[in-house]
Amino acid sequence: MAKFNSSKIFILLILSVVALITPIHSSDVERKVYIVYIGNLVETDESPSSYHFNMLQEVVDSRFLTKSLVRSYKRSFNGFAAYLTDQEQEKLAGHEKVVSIFPSTTFYPQTTRSWDFLGLAENVHRNPTAESDTIIGVIDTGIWPESESFNDEGLALLPRNGKDKLIGARYYNSQSPTVDSARDKDGHGSHTTSIAAGNYVKDASFYGIAQGIARGGVPSARIAAYKACNGDGCQTTDLLAAFDDAIADGVDIITISVGGDYPSQLENDVIAIGSLHAFQKGILVTQSAGNRGTVSSVMPWIFTVAASSTDRGIVTKVALGNGTLFTGKTVNSFSSTGTSVPVVYGKDVSSRCNELSALSCHPGCLDTDLVKGKIVLCSLFGGVKEAFRAGALGSVSSQRLFFQSPAVADESSVVPLAASALNPNDFQVVQSYFNSTKSPKLDILKSESVRNLDAPLVASFSSRGPNRILTDILKPDITAPGIEILAAFSPMAAYVKSFHPNWSPSAIKSALMTTAWKMDPTKDSLAEFSYGAGHIDPVKAVDPGLVYETFTDDYIKMFCGLGYDSAKLSKIFGVNITCSAGQHGRSKDLNYPSMTSYINTSVTFSEYFTRTVTNVGLANSTYKVTTSTSPDYNITVTPNILTFGATNEKKSFDVIISGKINNGKMVSSLLEWSDGVRKVRSPIVVYPNNL
Numbered sequence: 108m109a110k111f112n113s114s115k116i117f118i119l120l121i122l123s124v125v126a127l128i129t130p131i132h133s134s135d136v137e138r139k140v141y142i143v144y145i146g147n148l149v150e151t152d153e154s155p156s157s158y159h160f161n162m163l164q165e166v167v168d169s170r171f172l173t174k175s176l177v178r179s180y181k182r183s184f185n186g187f188a189a190y191l192t193d194q195e196q197e198k199l200a201g202h203e204k205v206v207s208i209f210p211s212t213t214f215y216p217q218t219t220r221s222w223d224f225l226g227l228a229e230n231v232h233r234n235p236t237a238e239s240d241t242i243i244g245v246i247d248t249g250i251w252p253e254s255e256s257f258n259d260e261g262l263a264l265l266p267r268n269g270k271d272k273l274i275g276a277r278y279y280n281s282q283s284p285t286v287d288s289a290r291d292k293d294g295h296g297s298h299t300t301s302i303a304a305g306n307y308v309k310d311a312s313f314y315g316i317a318q319g320i321a322r323g324g325v326p327s328a329r330i331a332a333y334k335a336c337n338g339d340g341c342q343t344t345d346l347l348a349a350f351d352d353a354i355a356d357g358v359d360i361i362t363i364s365v366g367g368d369y370p371s372q373l374e375n376d377v378i379a380i381g382s383l384h385a386f387q388k389g390i391l392v393t394q395s396a397g398n399r400g401t402v403s404s405v406m407p408w409i410f411t412v413a414a415s416s417t418d419r420g421i422v423t424k425v426a427l428g429n430g431t432l433f434t435g436k437t438v439n440s441f442s443s444t445g446t447s448v449p450v451v452y453g454k455d456v457s458s459r460c461n462e463l464s465a466l467s468c469h470p471g472c473l474d475t476d477l478v479k480g481k482i483v484l485c486s487l488f489g490g491v492k493e494a495f496r497a498g499a500l501g502s503v504s505s506q507r508l509f510f511q512s513p514a515v516a517d518e519s520s521v522v523p524l525a526a527s528a529l530n531p532n533d534f535q536v537v538q539s540y541f542n543s544t545k546s547p548k549l550d551i552l553k554s555e556s557v558r559n560l561d562a563p564l565v566a567s568f569s570s571r572g573p574n575r576i577l578t579d580i581l582k583p584d585i586t587a588p589g590i591e592i593l594a595a596f597s598p599m600a601a602y603v604k605s606f607h608p609n610w611s612p613s614a615i616k617s618a619l620m621t622t623a624w625k626m627d628p629t630k631d632s633l634a635e636f637s638y639g640a641g642h643i644d645p646v647k648a649v650d651p652g653l654v655y656e657t658f659t660d661d662y663i664k665m666f667c668g669l670g671y672d673s674a675k676l677s678k679i680f681g682v683n684i685t686c687s688a689g690q691h692g693r694s695k696d697l698n699y700p701s702m703t704s705y706i707n708t709s710v711t712f713s714e715y716f717t718r719t720v721t722n723v724g725l726a727n728s729t730y731k732v733t734t735s736t737s738p739d740y741n742i743t744v745t746p747n748i749l750t751f752g753a754t755n756e757k758k759s760f761d762v763i764i765s766g767k768i769n770n771g772k773m774v775s776s777l778l779e780w781s782d783g784v785r786k787v788r789s790p791i792v793v794y795p796n797n798l
């Protein structure tokens with residue numbers, strides 16, 4: 108398993124700067140940036156860059172040759188990005204070495220809406236706790252570490268004393284020359300990063316998960332940040348560069364909450380390509396399902412995480428001195444402020460701004476000496492960030508957002524100081540209480556969970572299946588708590604990995620999927636297409652009993668079965684592959700922890716799956732199967748008892764589900780292996796082509 112040593116960390120400290128390249132036009136032809144994917148790294152006598160340059164030389168007009176190359180991918184896989192005319196692109200597409208060539212496009216960071224990460228940019232605590240060796244590479248909008256050593260030039264990084272969470276940062280600016288550091292100007296990456304660092308999960312005692320992590324003695328993972336996105340989105344050339352670096356830097360897990368609008372074939376999807384090469388190096392890649400429409404994270408080696416809306420159950424109460432209690436939104440991990448903290452109005456503590464701006468605590472308006480250690484009332488939620496900047500101890504605001512009024516958010520946002528966001532009517536009452544009371548008092552309480560979390564729902568914004576590219580691979584794979592999507596998820600995968608450092612990415616993924624909490628299909632008509640295997644439970648995932656593993660060879664077999672060309676697969680995987688004739692299969696034969704079959708609309712069906720499980724529990728153990736039941740289908744599992752005599756022993760079984768499609772609806776069913784203690788559950792989904 109890849110581990111950082113000091114020289115690797117040192118390499119990470121060197122920011123990679125992509126040459127500033129402006130669009131190039133010759134007199135009459137326009138050049139666009141294309142990504143040329145060549146496949147796995149291969150041994151050659153020439154350096155990759157000159158190899159790429161030579162390929163370009165064969166097709167590009169010599170007058171533009173030196174300006175054509177945008178970036179070489181050469182650390183973890185093979186390819187480059189270049190400015191090409193349509194004609195040059197066509198010529199290069201026919202080159203024997205090229206797997207695929209496709210235009211660079213823009214992907215977007217995925218979260219619910221802007222305020223979900225508002226105020227978080229500075230929320231990277233520096234708890235001097237023992238650290239895990241697991242390194243999470245976060246590909247996103249960058250970081251904003253709270254550290255004097257990180258200056259505005261963005262060149263400095265944190266000290267290498269072995270205790271820091273953030274151990275390195277790189278940035279990419281192939282098409283945004285104004286980006287000149289890994290500093291996060293947008294907040295998304297800092298949100299993702301600060302939560303991935305584990306602080307949030309720990310501090311908020313998130314659903315009891317934090318206790319599990321503490322018990323396991325793995326407080327958190329370390330972070331390497333890869334800034335491939337900015338306010339304009341993420342250029343796919345830069346995303347691919349970030350993968351190229353993160354894999355070579357030796358991270359253990361890559362997390363990316365970025366995606367395109369539509370699913371693509373492997374060879375035209377930079378995240379699919381980058382994550383495949385990561386998988387081959389033993390690195391698990393987690394990706395958010397997406398922000399809208401059909402899920403675009405479709406490849407089986409990626410762990411695709413949907414967002415559940417459980418965070419709606421987290422509230423922060425505000426108590427007035429006269430006994431009135433209000434319930435506001437925010438995820439506030441700070442303990443009660445008590446009622447002795449002075450409360451001030453934004454407008455009374457600003458010497459710089461007009462009344463309206465001051466009331467809303469507009470950026471830059473508050474005077475530090477007037478708000479330090481106090482609670483500030485702000486008429487807009489965005490003011491929370493300004494209150495924090497100015498050194499306030501707390502903030503009570505209206506839920507209304509900057510720029511989006513009268514929008515009222517319905518999801519709780521993590522805050523960097525004691526803060527609650529009240530609905531606008533309640534905020535009015537707080538104001539009038541202050542206006543009419545001689546010595547007003549106010550207490551901001553720590554967040555609490557107000558809802559039974561047994562049946563979380565998938566957030567409306569989270570993308571749904573089915574998988575339009577690999578129709579028999581269920582996507583998304585799993586659901587994790589709301590706003591923090593992947594971010595909360597990463598430390599959980601790191602948590603599982605810390606117990607089992609030698610587990611393959613597919614074993615970790617299987618463990619998290621088969622131990623997930625079951626979700627309620629009656630509350631979501633798209634059932635598994637919304638939530639995958641269910642809601643993540645990392646504590647259970649440490650001891651899954653059995654795992655479904657897949658290795659590179661299984662993926663090769665799958666692509667052969669899907670009709671891929673042997674020569675192309677050989678380039679992608681970097682090994683000689685000969686798909687045998689007649690090897691026609693579907694992705695449903697992959698040894699995946701869920702079972703899915705896409706069928707032509709027919710009233711009756713009979714679908715067959717075969718799977719192999721590996722015993723990672725007690726050496727001597729016996730698992731019995733149970734299946735869900737319904738008038739619409741029958742499930743037969745053969746054998747229905749698996750007896751193991753050793754750890755790592757493998758056993759195979761067959762599943763037949765037969766039945767009828769009811770009113771064109773998907774069949775949502777499951778099977779579960781249990782040894783009496785551990786439960787290893789897989790969803791079985793059959794869906795007709797009208798879905």
Ligand SMILES: *[C@@H]1O[C@H](CO)[C@@H](O)[C@H](O)[C@H]1NC(C)=O
Pocket residue numbers: 535536538539542
């Ligand atoms: C309370 O007083 C502030 C400032 O004097 C004023 O802007 C606000 O409208 C008043 N609010 C209420 C509800 O009385």
Ligand SMILES: *[C@@H]1O[C@H](CO)[C@@H](O)[C@H](O)[C@H]1NC(C)=O
Pocket residue numbers: 427429430431536537539540543
């Ligand atoms: C507290 O004060 C507010 C504002 O004046 C008022 O609306 C509310 O009814 C008061 N609560 C109690 C319990 O008196």
Ligand SMILES: *[C@@H]1O[C@H](CO)[C@@H](O)[C@H](O)[C@H]1NC(C)=O
Pocket residue numbers: 681682683
């Ligand atoms: C693949 O096959 C080619 C020729 O068929 C051979 O030269 C090469 O060494 C083989 N590569 C591997 C990794 O076996």
Ligand SMILES: *[C@@H]1O[C@H](CO)[C@@H](O)[C@H](O)[C@H]1NC(C)=O
Pocket residue numbers: 705706707
């Ligand atoms: C469904 O039927 C169409 C036309 O008969 C066929 O081309 C297609 O391969 C079938 N799809 C599946 C999943 O069997």
Ligand SMILES: *[C@@H]1O[C@H](CO)[C@@H](O)[C@H](O)[C@H]1NC(C)=O
Pocket residue numbers: 726727752
């Ligand atoms: C498993 O069972 C076999 C035979 O029943 C026994 O010889 C062996 O010691 C057991 N192994 C463990 C780890 O308990």
Ligand SMILES: *[C@@H]1O[C@H](CO)[C@@H](O)[C@H](O)[C@H]1NC(C)=O
Pocket residue numbers: 738739740741765766767
């Ligand atoms: C399930 O199996 C039973 C017993 O063989 C049979 O009567 C029933 O029709 C089957 N149901 C479906 C939906 O195929």
